[in-house]
Amino acid sequence: MTTLARINSALLVIDVQNQVVDGAFNKEAVIVNINNAVHKARAAGVPVVWVQHSDDWMPIGSDDWKIVPELMPLDSEIKVGKLYRNSFEATNLEEIFVQLNVGHVYVCGAQTNNCVRHTSHGALDRGYDVTLIEDAHTTTDYKFEGQSISAEVLVDDLNASFTEYELPGRKAHAVTTAEVFGD
Secondary structure (H helix, E strand, C coil): CCCCCCCEEEEEEECCECCCCCCCCCHHHHHHHHHHHHHHHHHHCCCEEEEEECECCECCCCCCCCECCCCCCCCCCEEEEECCCCCCCCCCHHHHHHHCCEEEEEEEEECHHHHHHHHHHHHHHCCCEEEEEEEEEECCCEEECCEEECHHHHHHHHHHHCCCEEECCEEEEEECHHHHHHC
């Protein structure tokens, strides 16, 4: 139902980097689910696009910046470097999706309340249909204005907000890893 005249899908794996997922909620299970989603996408012929954030505290090439060793991007798969929470901002991600004829994006990765949320909403704002893989994203607990916010609550909140969510001409929803790519 995308507002874009594009028919293909892509799997976007956001910031599953050593430093980003260090201490993340349900980390091991989420990485297994991301790995399963990646393998299912490849088997279905759905392109996998890997996104890596860099910052002063996580410079390109550092161990912190590297994708976790449990995940193995193929040399042929697209990698996008970014500096902002929204993976579309100041990157070539939109051009990549145009070339791949992508109008539907499956999203997984880290961190739920930052880059996963901002990228998912950025995709919707640009006219994409978005499927959040509800058991394949994570974040860490954090404090805001003296209040502790649990990672589990943040994950559940994003999953709930992507349940039956529509904008004019496009949809967002959340599904499990078992439900993606034809299962």
